[in-house]
Amino acid sequence: MVIERAGRGIALLPVLAVVFLLPARSDTFGHFGAYGAIFAMVGLSMNVLVGYTGQISLGQQAFVGLGALTAANVIDTGTVAAEPFTFALGILAGVGVAAGAALVLGAIALRIQGLYLALVTLVFGGVTADAVFTIPRLNGQEAGVSAIRPDALAGEYAFYLFALAMVALCLYVDIQVRRSKIGRGLVALRENELAAQAFGVNVTGYKLIGFVISGAMAGLAGSVFAFWTQEFSDKDFTSGAGFSLALTFVVMVVVGGLGNRTGVVIAAVFFALISPSSPMLGWLSNKTHWGSFYFDHKFYISNTIGAALLLQTIVMNPGGLGQVVAPITRWFAGEPFSFHGDADTSTTGAQVADVRA
Amino acid sequence: MTTLATPFSAQVNLIQPIIDGLAHGAAYGLLGLGLVLIYKSNRIFNFAQGEFAGVGALMTYMIYTGYSFLPKLPFGLAAVAGLLAGILTALATERAVIRPLFHRPRVVLVVGTVGVTLLLIGVEGLVFPRGGALPTVDAVVGLDTPYLTKIDGVPLLYQNLLTLAVLAILAVGAFLFFRHTNTGTAILAVSQDSTAARVVGISIERISMITWGIAGLLGGIAGIILAVPPAGTVLPGAFTGTILTVAFSAAVLGGMTSLPGAFAGGLLMGLIEAFANADYSFIPGLSSLPSAQSEVAVAVVLLLVLLARPQGLLGREV
Numbered sequence: 001m002v003i004e005r006a007g008r009g010i011a012l013l014p015v016l017a018v019v020f021l022l023p024a025r026s027d028t029f030g031h032f033g034a035y036g037a038i039f040a041m042v043g044l045s046m047n048v049l050v051g052y053t054g055q056i057s058l059g060q061q062a063f064v065g066l067g068a069l070t071a072a073n074v075i076d077t078g079t080v081a082a083e084p085f086t087f088a089l090g091i092l093a094g095v096g097v098a099a100g101a102a103l104v105l106g107a108i109a110l111r112i113q114g115l116y117l118a119l120v121t122l123v124f125g126g127v128t129a130d131a132v133f134t135i136p137r138l139n140g141q142e143a144g145v146s147a148i149r150p151d152a153l154a155g156e157y158a159f160y161l162f163a164l165a166m167v168a169l170c171l172y173v174d175i176q177v178r179r180s181k182i183g184r185g186l187v188a189l190r191e192n193e194l195a196a197q198a199f200g201v202n203v204t205g206y207k208l209i210g211f212v213i214s215g216a217m218a219g220l221a222g223s224v225f226a227f228w229t230q231e232f233s234d235k236d237f238t239s240g241a242g243f244s245l246a247l248t249f250v251v252m253v254v255v256g257g258l259g260n261r262t263g264v265v266i267a268a269v270f271f272a273l274i275s276p277s278s279p280m281l282g283w284l285s286n287k288t289h290w291g292s293f294y295f296d297h298k299f300y301i302s303n304t305i306g307a308a309l310l311l312q313t314i315v316m317n318p319g320g321l322g323q324v325v326a327p328i329t330r331w332f333a334g335e336p337f338s339f340h341g342d343a344d345t346s347t348t349g350a351q352v353a354d355v356r357a
Numbered sequence: 358m359t360t361l362a363t364p365f366s367a368q369v370n371l372i373q374p375i376i377d378g379l380a381h382g383a384a385y386g387l388l389g390l391g392l393v394l395i396y397k398s399n400r401i402f403n404f405a406q407g408e409f410a411g412v413g414a415l416m417t418y419m420i421y422t423g424y425s426f427l428p429k430l431p432f433g434l435a436a437v438a439g440l441l442a443g444i445l446t447a448l449a450t451e452r453a454v455i456r457p458l459f460h461r462p463r464v465v466l467v468v469g470t471v472g473v474t475l476l477l478i479g480v481e482g483l484v485f486p487r488g489g490a491l492p493t494v495d496a497v498v499g500l501d502t503p504y505l506t507k508i509d510g511v512p513l514l515y516q517n518l519l520t521l522a523v524l525a526i527l528a529v530g531a532f533l534f535f536r537h538t539n540t541g542t543a544i545l546a547v548s549q550d551s552t553a554a555r556v557v558g559i560s561i562e563r564i565s566m567i568t569w570g571i572a573g574l575l576g577g578i579a580g581i582i583l584a585v586p587p588a589g590t591v592l593p594g595a596f597t598g599t600i601l602t603v604a605f606s607a608a609v610l611g612g613m614t615s616l617p618g619a620f621a622g623g624l625l626m627g628l629i630e631a632f633a634n635a636d637y638s639f640i641p642g643l644s645s646l647p648s649a650q651s652e653v654a655v656a657v658v659l660l661l662v663l664l665a666r667p668q669g670l671l672g673r674e675v
Contacts, residue, residue, distance in 0.1 A: 056464055058471075112663050115402050118467055119605050120663065126602065127656040131649040240598055247475060254468055300482030300593070307476035314469055315457045 005334045012332065023160045028283055030156030031228075035278060036269040037163035038225050043256060043268030044170040045217030046249050051259035052183060053210030054190030055109055056118045059125020061245040063215045065133055065237035066101050067094035067222025072145040072232035073138060081148045087227070090147070094223030095216045101128070102215020106208040122246070129242040133234035144233040147226045163224050167265070170217050174261050177213060186210050187259075236277070244299070248275060251310045256321050262329050263322020274302045372509045374631035376517070382627020383520040384583050388596070388604035389611065389619035390527055391575040396613050397535070398544045398568040401463050402605065404470040405450055407596035408477035409576025413443035414584035414591045415481055418489050432497050440577040446477065447573025451565055459565075474597055481593035489591050491584045494519045520582050527575065528620035535616070544568055603630070606659040612672020621670060629654050 023033030042064060049057050071094035075082050082090070105124055109117050133139055140146075153159045177183045185206040188196035197203050226232050235241060248271055256267030272278060276299040284294055294301065313320050331337045388406055395403040417439030423429025430438075454469045493516045495503045504512035535541040546554040547564045555561055583600070584591045603626055611622025633654035662669060 056468075108660070115463060115467055116609070116663055116667075118464065119402060119609070120659065123602060123606065123656045123659055127649065127652050131653050134649060240594075243598060247471060250468065250471065251475070297483055300479045302479075303475045304479030304483060307472045307474075307479055310472035311454060311469065311476065314461075314465055314472070315454060318461075318465075 008332055008334070019164070024157050027156040030160045032273065032278060032283070034156070034160040034163040034224075034228050036272040037160065037167045038221050038228060039252070039268040039272035039275075040167045040265045041170050041221035041224065042218055042249055043252050043264040044167075044174050044261060045214045045221065046253035047174060047256075047259065047261055047264045048177060048186075048217065049210055049214035050250070050253050051264070052178065052186040052190060053207065053214075054186075055207070055210065056121065056250075057105075057125075057214075058118055058122040058246050058250060059105070059128070060214075060218055060249045061237055061242045062125040062128035063098040063102055063218035064222035064225065064245070065129055065234075065242070067098040067219030068226035068232050068237075069133060069138060069145075069222075069234075070094040070097040070219075071223035072140075072147040072226045075147050076145055078146060079148070081154065082150050082227075084150045084152065087150045087153075090226075091220065091223040094226070095219040098219020098222060099212045099216040102211040102218070103208060105215075106211030109211065110204060110207060125246050126239075126242065129234070129237045130239060133237055139232065139234040144231040146231045148230050149227050153227070159228065163228070166220060166224055170220065171261060171265070173213065173217070178261075182206065182209060241277070244276065244303070248302075248306060251306045254320065255306075255309045255313045257319050257323055260320060260322025260326075262325060263320050266325065267321050271302075271306060274305055276302050278302075370509070370511075370635075372511045374635050375628065376508070376511050376513065378628035378631030379521065379624055380514070380517040380627070381588075381630060382607070382624035383517065383524045384579070384600055384623075385604040385607040385626050386524045386528070386620045386623025387520065387575070387579040387582065388600055389608040389623045390524070390531060390616060391572045391579065392605060392608045393611070393613060393616055393619045394531065394568065394575065395572050396608070397616075398548045398564070399455070399466070400548060401466045401470065403572065404467065404597075404601070405447075405473040405477065406572065406576055407601035407604075408474050408481070408594070409443045409447050409573050410580030410583065410596045411481060411591070411593060412446045412477060412580070413439040413573075413577030414491060414580030414589075414596075415439075415485060415593070416442035417581050418491055418584070418591045419485065421491065422489070424485065432492065436581050439581050440574060443577025443580065444570050444573040447569045447576065448566060451569035455569065456562070456565065478594040478597065485593070490586045490589060491581060491591065493585045516582075516585055523578065523582060524620060524623070527578070528616050531571075531616045540564075540567060603655055606655050609659060610662050610669055612669025615669070615671040618669055618671035625670075626655065626658070629658055 023030040042060065045063070046057065046060060049055055049060075071090040074090040074093045075086055105121065108120060108124070112120050138145075149159060153162050177186070185196070185201045186209070188199070188201050189203050189206055193203055225236075229236075237245065252267045252271040253264055255271075256264035288294075317323065319326075327337060327339050388410060391406040391409065392403060395401060395406070417432075417435045418424070419427050420430050420438045421432055421435035450470070450473050454473055455466060458466050458469055493503055493514075495515045500515065503516070504514050505518060506513050535545060543554065543559045543564055544567070546557075546559060547561055551561050554564075580591075580596065583589045583596070589595070604623065607622040607626035608619050609622070610626060611618025611620070630651040633650045
């Protein structure tokens with residue numbers, strides 16, 4: 001058994017090679033590898049909120065933006081590289097502020113539920129971005145707020161590895177949350193709030209916890225994003241750009257498979273690479289003669305692909321990508337290869353995609 | 358002439374925000390009608406309503422200007438084509454997305470309409486990436502001036518009057534439709550209890566198609582009336598980006614199930630926005646307000662309504 005599992009581990013090598021070696025190839029690759037990692041963190045944050053807790057959020061870009069805004073403002077490096085200590089402080093502050101904002105939204109979600117919550121989160125995200133991020137003292141006006149990385153992370157590949165470590169942290173939190181009492185409480189209130197309450201689940205507390213964990217992860221993603229671009233610019237999150245980000249985040253968690261962390265991470269990386277602000281598009285436009293068409297239409301192309309995948313997923317394949325790759329992930333976990341899962345449907349299968357109205 | 362102006366009216370021009378507010382409010386109301394219609398019948402928020410309008414406006418524009426291989430036709434015919442495009446888009450949405458998901462949780466359907474929105478924006482952008490605007494009503498009819506009269510120097514545009522009139526007619530018409538026709542009553546019956554409606558012989562599929570067809574028609578009308586200068590464009594996603602969120606808030610303010618409520622809520626929201634955006638810099642301490650006053654005002658109103666009076670101004674459980 002051990003030998004067999006080790007043998008299957010060898011099959012992971014190509015995956016690891018892509019994850020670790022491809023971004024090392026050039027700065028460009030490292031740069032958009034890190035972008036994918038940032039999206040993966042946002043995807044996991046959506047997974048906790050939408051997948052486990054069953055609360056829809058169309059305003060997640062606000063938490064990402066708050067993380068970026070806070071981290072950049074705490075550091076505000078000017079033209080010098082950040083000290084490692086202030087760097088860590090900035091990231092922690094970004095996480096904290098985003099988690100605090102998520103607590104506020106969670107408190108609202110205690111009173112307003114279902115479809116109306118979707119609307120409120122949409123408005124919340126838009127207003128936070130357009131009202132808070134545009135305050136001149138916070139956004140550095142035209143110049144933006146600079147957030148130069150510490151020397152150790154100045155290289156693109158080094159920063160990519162750092163971002164990857166942060167994804168691993170989020171994954172760890174995701175796994176621990178799902179396995180613990182908290183996760184069972186979240187899933188219980190997703191399935192039926194009234195029944196959960198009847199069984200003694202503290203619905204208020206768990207709903208807030210769900211929002212806070214999700215907000216903290218999104219804030220982490222935002223802090224890393226600030227150091228990825230090495231500045232905070234409100235234009236990344238306000239009006240049209242923010243709206244499109246918010247919808248992309250929802251699309252990717254649904255396409256990945258609600259509650260399925262493997263699927264969500266894969267989908268998040270995919271959507272990072274096709275997103276309009278993806279560095280891949282600029283790179284492609286230099287490499288191919290399709291480039292100029294791609295560049296002119298990149299917003300619409302990624303919209304169309306994302307929307308088509310979303311509709312395909314919810315209409316025909318509610319389990320999402322996670323369900324599609326489930327036979328493979330189960331095989332890696334040491335089970336026999338089979339298209340039909342065992343009884344453990346806690347992360348895939350029947351009950352996913354059932355965000356309650 | 359000496360004016361007996363109070364300090365307030367000396368600083369804030371009241372006419373401008375009122376006219377602006379009613380003009381924008383009519384736009385919110387027009388989209389809001391479609392939102393309320395779908396909410397009344399399907400109990401979902403239709404995020405695609407803005408793009409039904411977008412498709413209608415775009416089709417009208419393409420035929421009116423003879424874009425690419427399309428024929429160049431007079432405005433009336435182009436508008437009919439635009440309305441048809443809106444209806445067909447809505448019917449396709451109903452067939453491909455709504456019907457397969459009919460028995461899933463409501464939130465899944467809402468995510469489905471978000472997907473339709475993104476898809477429509479994407480396809481519109483790929484077919485037709487440039488912006489443009491439809492002609493105003495005075496240009497179509499051939500009037501000399503774009504405004505009926507000026508009040509305190511603020512023009513009262515024909516286009517805005519038309520929007521208000523159309524909104525009022527549609528709101529009353531739709532209200533009567535639900536109150537007095539068999540089809541309208543059947544739509545309400547299906548929304549309350551689809552099984553019971555089926556038992557008494559109502560075809561749920563047919564009702565669903567009719568509802569979405571009407572929503573597409575309302576969207577098309579909104580698109581053709583709103584995609585005109587100075588504010589409106591036929592840019593893909595323009596309606597979703599600028600009008601839809603506020604239209605939702607307006608519909609919620611009006612009571613989400615009430616068609617006259619969508620009308621009133623739309624106008625009220627327009628006025629709230631316009632007054633929030635007015636220039637208050639003469640009041641000490643308010644000179645450095647961030648630029649998003651109207652958005653904050655909309656959000657605050659939405660939250661207050663949802664927390665304090667979830668049934669809105671005119672809504673009641675049908």
